Amino acid sequence: MVGDDDGKQIEFTNVTGNETNVEAVSSFASMTELDSVCSLVMSVCSLTEEYLRSMEMEWIEFLTRIHSGIRNELRIVRTNIDHLRRVRERYKHLGNVDVDDAISNEMRLLQEQVEEILQRYRSVEFPRVRRSEELRDTTTRLRHEFGSMYGQVPTKILARVKCMFEGEMVSIQHVISKSFDRRLKELMHRPI
Numbered sequence: 001m002v003g004d005d006d007g008k009q010i011e012f013t014n015v016t017g018n019e020t021n022v023e024a025v026s027s028f029a030s031m032t033e034l035d036s037v038c039s040l041v042m043s044v045c046s047l048t049e050e051y052l053r054s055m056e057m058e059w060i061e062f063l064t065r066i067h068s069g070i071r072n073e074l075r076i077v078r079t080n081i082d083h084l085r086r087v088r089e090r091y092k093h094l095g096n097v098d099v100d101d102a103i104s105n106e107m108r109l110l111q112e113q114v115e116e117i118l119q120r121y122r123s124v125e126f127p128r129v130r131r132s133e134e135l136r137d138t139t140t141r142l143r144h145e146f147g148s149m150y151g152q153v154p155t156k157i158l159a160r161v162k163c164m165f166e167g168e169m170v171s172i173q174h175v176i177s178k179s180f181d182r183r184l185k186e187l188m189h190r191p192i
Helices: 032-094 097-122 133-149 155-188
Strands: none
Touching: 032 097, 032 133, 032 155, 133 155
């Protein structure tokens, strides 16, 4: 179901129950014969939420640092460009070729500086948030425990547990992705 074995030993199955034929189960807590599986499911869900929240925080902090760094460095370049524009306005009536060439060279250097700044930030290493050992172990235990229930518990009940687990995981992902999108939009609307 969920594992961290680099995909080598993971088999994916698609077991879905027909809602009209599946016994009505309102929550994991009502499945006493599956206490250990339901407990592991809840643990995996909470550990996954914790993992995804930490990933969201890492990325938002990373992007905020990038944004602030670019903004601060470009502020200096903008100040220099404004200074050159004032110099150009002051001396444009002279028609001096040397002054025009010097201003053009300075503008070219500032443009190169902007490109260098952007290239440096483009090559920054992205955050890498690893799953905790606890999450890895719990997902592995869940997979084994769930597999051992086949034959002991009716398949319809196992299918229902699987559907509830998948629904909870989708819900967690949805909530966190909406939070990330909102925070990213806020960051994108900040001026540079």
